[in-house]
Amino acid sequence: MSQFNRRDFLRAATAVTATAVAGTMAGCQSTSASQPLAKGKSVIGLIVPPMETVRVAFIGVGQRGYGHVKHFCHLDGVEIKAICDTHQEVLDRAVNLVTDKGLPAPAAYGKDEYDYRRMLERDDIDIVIISTPWKWHAPMAIDTMESGKHAFVEVPLALTVEECWQLVDTAERTQKNCMMMENVNYGRDELMVLNMVRQGLFGELLHGEAAYIHELRWQMKEIEQSTGSWRTYWHTRRNGNLYPTHGLGPVSQYMNINRGDRFDYLTSMSSPALGRQLYARREFPADHERNQLNYINGDMSTTLIKTVKGRTIMVQHDTTTPRPYSRHNLIQGTNGVFAGFPNRIALEHGGSGNFHQWDYEMDSWYAKYDHPLWQHMGKEAERNGGHGGMDFLMLWRMVYCLRNAEPLDQDVYDGAAWSVINILSEQSLANRSNSVDIPDFTRGAWETATPLGIITPA
Numbered sequence: 156m157s158q159f160n161r162r163d164f165l166r167a168a169t170a171v172t173a174t175a176v177a178g179t180m181a182g183c184q185s186t187s188a189s190q191p192l193a194k195g196k197s198v199i200g201l202i203v204p205p206m207e208t209v210r211v212a213f214i215g216v217g218q219r220g221y222g223h224v225k226h227f228c229h230l231d232g233v234e235i236k237a238i239c240d241t242h243q244e245v246l247d248r249a250v251n252l253v254t255d256k257g258l259p260a261p262a263a264y265g266k267d268e269y270d271y272r273r274m275l276e277r278d279d280i281d282i283v284i285i286s287t288p289w290k291w292h293a294p295m296a297i298d299t300m301e302s303g304k305h306a307f308v309e310v311p312l313a314l315t316v317e318e319c320w321q322l323v324d325t326a327e328r329t330q331k332n333c334m335m336m337e338n339v340n341y342g343r344d345e346l347m348v349l350n351m352v353r354q355g356l357f358g359e360l361l362h363g364e365a366a367y368i369h370e371l372r373w374q375m376k377e378i379e380q381s382t383g384s385w386r387t388y389w390h391t392r393r394n395g396n397l398y399p400t401h402g403l404g405p406v407s408q409y410m411n412i413n414r415g416d417r418f419d420y421l422t423s424m425s426s427p428a429l430g431r432q433l434y435a436r437r438e439f440p441a442d443h444e445r446n447q448l449n450y451i452n453g454d455m456s457t458t459l460i461k462t463v464k465g466r467t468i469m470v471q472h473d474t475t476t477p478r479p480y481s482r483h484n485l486i487q488g489t490n491g492v493f494a495g496f497p498n499r500i501a502l503e504h505g506g507s508g509n510f511h512q513w514d515y516e517m518d519s520w521y522a523k524y525d526h527p528l529w530q531h532m533g534k535e536a537e538r539n540g541g542h543g544g545m546d547f548l549m550l551w552r553m554v555y556c557l558r559n560a561e562p563l564d565q566d567v568y569d570g571a572a573w574s575v576i577n578i579l580s581e582q583s584l585a586n587r588s589n590s591v592d593i594p595d596f597t598r599g600a601w602e603t604a605t606p607l608g609i610i611t612p613a
Contacts, residue, residue, distance in 0.1 A: 189594075190594065190595060190598050191320055191324065193324075193327060193598055194324045194327060194328045195324070195326075195327030195328035195329070195330065196327055196330065197327060197597070197598070197600050198326050198327055198330065198331075198332070198333075198566055198567060198568075199413075199414075199566060199568065199597065199600050199604045200562045200604070200605065201330065201332060201562055201563075201566065202560050202561065202562050203305070203330075203331075203332065203557065203560070204560065205557075205558060205559060205560040206232075206281055206557045206558055207232070207558070208232055208233065208234055209232060209233045209234070209281055209282060209554050209557050209558060210233075210234045210236050210279055210280050210281045210282070211227055211233055211234070211235055211236065211280070211281065211282050211283070211284060212235075212236050212237040212238065212239070212261075212274055212277070212280045212282075212283050212284070212304075213235075213237070213238045213239065213240075213249070213283070213284045213286070214239045214240075214271045214274075214283060214284070214285045214286070214287055214291075214295055215239070215240055215285060215286040215287035215288075215291075215309075216238055216240045216245055216246065216248075216249035216286065217240065217242060217245045217286075217380070217381065218286075218381060218382060219286040219309055220240070220249070220284065220286030220287075220309075221245065221248065221249055221252070222541055222546060223284050223286060223546075223550065224238065224249050224252055224253065225252060226539060226541060226546060226547050226550050227284075227550065228252065228253060228256045228258060229539055229547075230550060230551060230554055231554075232554060232558050233554055234259075235253050235258060235259075235261045236261055236262065236277065236279050236280050237261050237262040237263075237264060237274050237277060237280060238250055238253075238261050238262075238263055238264070239263075239264035239265055239270060239271045239274050240265050241265050241267065241268060241270070242265070242380065243265065246263055246265045247263075250263050262274070262277075271295060271298070272298060275298060275299060275302040275304065276302070280304055281304060281305065281557070282304060282305045282306075282307055282332075282553075282557070283295075283299045283304050283305070283306055283307065284307050284336075285299070285306060285307065285308045285309060286309045287309075288385045288386075289311060289314055289385075289386075289389070290314065292308050292309065292311065292312060292313065292314075293308075293312065293313040293314065293315075293318035293319075293321065293322055295308075296308045296312070296322060296325075296333055297321055297322060297325050299331075300325045300326060300329045300331040300333060301325065301329065303329070303331070304331065305331050305332040305333070305334075305557075306331065306332065306333045306334070307332075307334050307336055307553065308333070308334070308335050308336060308570070309335075309336055310335055310336065310337055310398070310400045310401065310574070311335070311398065311399075311400055311570075311573075311574035311577060312333075312335040312400075312567075312570035312571060312573075312574040313570075313571065313574050313575070314574075314577065314578065315578055316575060316578060316579075316594065319571035319574065319575050319594070319596060320571075320594070320596070322567055322570070322571060323567055323568065323571055323596050326566075326567040332563055332566070332567075333566070333567040333570065334553070334563050334565050334566060334567070334570065335400065335565060335567075335569065335570030335573070335574065336549060336553075337400050337401070337404035337549075337565060337569075337570075337573070338541070338542060338545045338546050338549045339401045339402070339404055339405055339482065339542075339545060340404045340405055340408060340545075340549070340564065340565065341528075341536075341545040341546075341548040341549040341552065342405075342542070342543065342545040343521075343525070343526075343529050343533060343543070343544070343545075344484065344495060344498060345405040345484065346525075346526035346528060346529050347520065347521065347524050347525055347526055347529070348405070348409065348484065348486060348493050349405070349408055349409060349526065349607075349609070350524045350525070350526045350527075350609055351493065351520075351524050352409045352486065352488075353608070353609050354524070356488075356490065356491075356502070356505065356524075357486060357487070357488030357489070357490050357491050357492065357493065357502075358488040358489035358490030358491070359488055359489045360409065360410055360466060360486060360487070360488045361466060361467070361487050361488055361489065362466060362467045362468070362469075362485075362486075362487040363406035363409060363410060363466070363467075363468045363469075363485060363486050363487070364402075364406070364468070364469045364470075364471075364483040364484075364485035364494075365399075365401075365402025365403040365405070365406045365468060365469070365470045365471075365482065365483055365484070365485075366402045366470065366471040366472070366473075366481055366482050366483040367398045367399070367401045367402055367471070367472050367473075367474070367482065368471060368472075368473045368474075368478060368479075368480060368481040368482070368483075369473075369474050369480050370474065370475070370476065370477055370478065370480075371383075371386075371474040371475075372430065372431060372434045372474075372475060374386060374387060375387050375431065375434065375435065375438070375439075375445055376438065378444075387431075387445070387448075388448075389452070390428070390431055390448075390450050390451070390452040390475075391448050391449055391450055391451060391452075392451075393451075393452060393577075393578075393581050394425055394428070394451045394452050394453055394456075394581055394584050394585075395423060395425065395452070395456055395458075395577060395578070395579075395580035395581030395582075395583075395584055396423065396456045396458050396470060396471075396472040396576055396577055396580040397452060397456075397472055397474075397577060398472055398474070398577070399458070399470050399472065399573060399574070399576040399577055399580070400570075400573040400574060400576075401482055402470060402471075402482040402483055402484065403468070403470050403573050403576065404565075404569070404573055405482075405484060406468055406484070406485075406486060407468075407569065407572070407573060408607055409486050410462065410466055410468070411606040411607075412462070412569075412572060412601075413566075413568045413569055413572060413596075413597055413601045413604060414601060414604040414605060414606045414607060415601065415602075415604065415606055416462045416463055416464045416466065416601070417462060417463050417572070417593075417595055417597070417601045418460050418461075418462055418463075418572055418593040419460075419461045419462055419463045419592070419593060420460075420461055420590045420591060420592050420593055421458050421459060421460045421461070421576065421579055421580065421583060421590065421591055421593060422458070422459050422583050422588050422589065422590045422591070423456065423457065423458040423459070423579075423580035423581075423583040423584050423588060424453075424456075424457050424458075424584065424588050425452070425453025425454075425455065425456045425457070425584055426453045426454050426455040426456075427453060427454065428450050428451055428452055428453050428454055429454060430454045430475035430476055431450040431454075431475055432450050434475075435448070435450075453584075454473060454475040454476050455471065455472075455473045455476065456471065456472040456473070456580060457469065457470075457471050458470045458471075458576060458580045458583070460576070460593070461590075469483075470576060471483070479496070480496070481495070481496040482495060482496065483495060483496065484496065490502055490503050490504055490505070491503055491504075491505070491506075491510055494513075497515060498515070498517050499513040499514060499515050500513070500514050500517075500520065501513055501514065526609065527609060527610065527611040527612070528548070528552065528610055528611075528612060529548070531611070531612050532548055532551055532612070533548070535547070535551075536548040536551070552564065555612060559613075564607060564610070567596075568596045568597045568600075568601075571594075571596040572593070572596055575593065575594065575596075576593075579591045579593060
């Protein structure tokens with residue numbers, strides 16, 4: 156590795172990872188929103204030299220990661236160089252997926268939990284896609300940037316305030332991208348609403364609602380492998396919003412969070428935690444491990460966020476109760492409102508003009524406000540799939556930006572701000588729902604940062 160000392164990297168990586176994993180498992184007690192001194196330059200709008208070919212490696216290919224490998228096999232201008240997973244079966248499956256497409260076989264890593272570091276020593280990798288259990292996200296992203304590569308991380312980006320600051324500091328010091336891959340920002344509806352907002356359809360924005368309401372009790376039956384084998388335990392460790400980013404990401408982009416406004420403080424409440432214990436009693440033998448757990452995470456978590464400009468955002472989390480899926484995706488302005496699940500709109504000026512009744516017919520709105528990015532790549536995204544095409548479109552856009560020397564649509568500050576709601580909601584709940592300050596991870600740069608525009612790919 157030219158201009159890179161392997162021994163120094165491994166020494167630094169070991170220290171950083173050990174500290175970050177320990178912090179994740181122990182949790183975070185600090186409620187301070189104070190700003191550590193910057194150790195580098197802001198990465199808002201970071202542009203890196205154009206990459207003729209984006210050379211990619213993957214850490215974690217069991218479920219989400221396998222889908223990412225599949226999509227990268229269909230993207231132009233990329234080379235899949237290496238794949239790492241500690242489960243040999245899924246590692247072999249991912250490698251075979253690449254070769255079955257007629258592409259060169261990627262190098263395989265996975266002899267132990269830290270074999271990904273050996274992969275990071277390679278000098279033929281530009282970006283790393285991290286799709287591992289949550290506790291590994293921040294440590295692996297930090298190690299990736301320290302090795303001179305760009306980190307692209309599944310949600311959430313981090314699990315503690317300290318981890319968020321470590322990620323920000325590392326990105327600023329190394330001048331590497333660290334993007335949390337919030338795929339919902341690339342959904343057709345979310346992109347259309349962003350376009351509507353930018354064109355002033357709703358007037359001045361006042362309030363948003365975001366959610367992850369998705370019944371996932373069935374994951375408790377995943378005992379040895381798959382998401383439920385580790386995600387179930389978070390319902391026994393933390394009482395708060397465990398997964399805020401899917402709904403919050405789009406609403407934050409509508410409101411220019413970190414780019415003209417920012418989160419100021421929050422307050423949070425949770426309902427009783429009943430559903431998972433009842434499910435365990437019904438679905439597992441009385442002496443089963445799932446019936447020995449103490450489920451403490453409230454079935455419905457509700458957090459209210461206040462922004463510096465006075466706007467409000469409600470964020471909800473519920474993966475337990477029997478009800479239809481929803482991300483809410485509501486944005487209210489002085490001229491009207493859009494809400495999702497199902498999509499509907501009501502305006503004082505424009506449309507039918509009758510804001511007392513919802514307009515559920517979306518075809519005319521798509522025809523007028525479909526985002527240029529979806530117009531350009533929507534059919535291809537739907538053809539390749541991944542949550543209706545949003546996954547493919549997100550990965551395509553990432554590669555497009557890297558190959559064309561454009562800033563990414565999401566940065567480390569976004570990932571930190573959206574993810575930190577997890578731990579801060581727990582802190583508020585533990586203190587009778589009193590408000591908790593939300594750190595300014597941009598260190599004031601939000602005041603002059605340029606809002607995300609309506610991009611039109613060439």
